Ligand code: DGT
Ligand code: CA
Ligand code: CA
């Protein structure tokens with residue numbers, strides 16, 4: 001799915017790192033010398049943490065040095081970045097059974113084990129490995145005990161139960177690409193991305209697209225012959241389903257022209273919301289399906305003969321109106337009270353991206369970001385914001401190049417220079433169109449909440465930041481009592497204004513921090529400390545259920561990008577989605593406030609604790 005990947009079409013640092021880790025693993029399975037395999041893993045780590053976009057730089061012909069990347073590996077990066085392929089990697093994959101890399105996906109199974117079972121027992125697939133482990137056939141191998149066998153079986157079970165749902169940014173990119181193709185097919189007048197993507201769920205199972213067209217066959221044919229289609233599950237005159245190569249299933253439905261209302265409602269879901277609507281329809285004497293409202297006879301069955309009546313609806317609003325409901329925004333259609341609220345005329349006025357006046361959490365190249373402070377500031381200003389808080393990591397987070405107090409002081413001078421330039425531009429009327437002449441770059445930090453609960457800078461230094469976001473990155477496996485105490489300790493600090501990604505969530509990767517949430521919400525509400533909805537697609541943390549509860553308990557939220565590069569400032573869009581799913585209104589979000597209001601709120605924190 002190359003054309004659907006990163007905007008540049010070049011592999012990201014993470015993708016490059018994955019390839020080099022795989023090379024290291026494949027070499028180890030082949031039995032190569034350890035120093036050789038280690039070199040690839042080291043290079044992969046260096047690429048993953050590189051402070052610049054490696055394939056972009058190498059594609060441009062520059063061989064910018066990276067610790068751990070020698071000339072042989074450098075050549076391979078250049079080859080991949082310029083030709084889109086790497087012969088060495090392809091040969092290696094071709095030499096070994098393709099399914100061996102699947103074995104590496106099993107938690108707790110490394111290349112050593114894979115090599116052992118493959119060489120001695122010719123095991124190549126997850127299923128044969130499972131059977132052999134269950135039958136106790138692996139323990140004949142050196143280094144494998146009955147306990148190892150049990151761990152392998154457990155790992156395979158974990159693998160099978162792992163949720164296989166896409167992150168929303170990837171789902172959106174694939175869906176947008178397909179929608180663009182369909183929109184260009186002759187006869188197509190409308191394309192709608194429905195299902196869980198339209199409801200903006202955090203993760204997406206399959207994609208559901210709806211089209212309105214005067215030429216059904218042309219739409220279906222262009223859909224089933226998309227270049228990325230791996231197989232066609234079915235294709236008829238009103239719908240089709242395909243599976244994309246290395247990607248999700250996609251369902252296409254054709255909407256009846258001029259009568260799309262019930263079809264749209266049905267395929268937007270959720271199933272639970274639809275069930276609730278059907279209940280209301282039934283009370284009123286109608287059965288509701290994607291085709292429309294069908295009148296029910298007194299026996300509760302659809303009326304037949306001369307009494308038969310199907311009412312179609314031109315649009316969604318008409319469907320809801322027919323049921324005496326306000327139009328429910330797709331983000332709320334989860335059967336979480338929205339139907340009652342729509343009936344009572346009490347749906348919230350949901351926050352939109354345009355309500356955000358700034359962003360409270362972002363990084364520069366000074367810690368683990370890619371771009372300069374100035375580039376980040378320019379990018380934020382060009383988005384029409386009134387302020388941007390740049391929050392590089394604090395000193396103890398070495399992996400992210402956290403800043404020592406000396407470097408914080410150096411940084412402060414740069415912020416002053418940039419703000420002086422912005423002020424001079426505003427004074428001379430030279431601000432670019434679409435930007436706020438009062439734009440201010442604010443100096444913040446992402447303050448590490450250390451394992452022992454202490455904060456990573458002393459109070460004097462903390463007091464000098466414009467705004468502080470605090471977060472947990474280390475000692476994630478502590479007890480609930482410890483993790484709760486660490487979080488609340490930060491909340492009670494007179495200098496901490498926001499708790500960033502409070503649950504430490506990484507979707508599809510690891511469990512959330514074990515925290516007593518109500519205790520955290522209570523402390524945050526009492527001290528006026530904002531809780532973040534982090535817009536980074538694998539995070540989306542606080543989750544919407546948590547954010548909704550936090551607001552109900554009186555908490556203020558922030559919606560932040562956590563951008564590590566200029567383009568990622570747009571991550572707030574995913575955060576806004578989740579805030580909407582949490583029923584959040586603009587007044588409940590700190591960064592909808594003006595710059596003076598924000599600064600006054602920060603200044604008053606000591607008086608609140
Ligand atoms: P996903 O794909 O797991 O992320 O979630 P959805 O909500 O997109 O689910 P999907 O693709 O199975 O179906 C799309 C919509 O179609 C769903 O939101 C509601 C409707 N729908 C599909 N199957 C059923 C069903 O069995 N009952 C009801 N009430 N609605 C259904
Ligand atoms: Ca779906
Ligand atoms: Ca579907």
Ligand code: ZN
Nearest residue numbers: 361363446562
């Ligand atoms: Zn961050």
